[in-house]
């Protein structure tokens with residue numbers, strides 16, 4: 001069996017992967033409310049799942065290590081709902097920078113932060129900018145961005161990209177962990193994340209899932225396990241392609 005889970009390996013095995021120029025994927029997520037119908041760990045579970053699937057798809061051609069997941073992120077905008085555990089923006093940035101710095105010091109040069117939570121996106125990218133200014137190069141993406149075109153084709157509902165507890169996330173959860181999903185409480189809500197003013201995206205407002213709202217952005221009622229497999233396959237394929245290219249890229 002191929003080994004690619006960082007925390008299951010011994011130090012010399014990790015060093016050997018480093019010497020083979022392994023790509024390290026750091027799954028980054030969140031613990032936050034996911035509507036009434038999904039568990040609170042969707043984002044970190046999905047980031048870790050697609051990281052492992054890509055590592056498996058690439059073995060043994062491309063050496064990949066999947067790091068321990070960073071299970072909590074930036075979710076103050078979900079705090080009106082029970083179960084959300086958030087870091088501050090500063091703490092989250094520091095956690096990412098410390099972890100990446102350790103990997104860099106151990107000699108890894110192909111490090112990818114693989115995010116599964118929209119609320120982390122800006123802080124994660126700012127952290128990579130800061131690391132870059134310190135001479136540490138790290139790649140960062142949110143997993144659905146790599147497969148955006150294919151996901152849009154596969155989605156049935158009006159919202160063509162990942163929202164929150166939406167058709168895509170719910171379908172993948174039905175495929176992977178149906179026992180944790182309660183479809184009887186799934187509701188369609190295309191109004192979230194709310195903007196206080198209709199700027200069409202020209203002015204950014206931090207979204208807030210207010211009390212009394214559904215906590216959903218999208219249409220989970222259209223979710224099926226079958227679609228979940230298709231979404232997951234598209235994401236895994238695009239992520240694996242990216243990693244193959246990243247692995248060949250020279251990073252001094």
Ligand SMILES: [Zn+2]
Pocket residue numbers: 030032043116117118119164
């Ligand atoms: Zn999220």
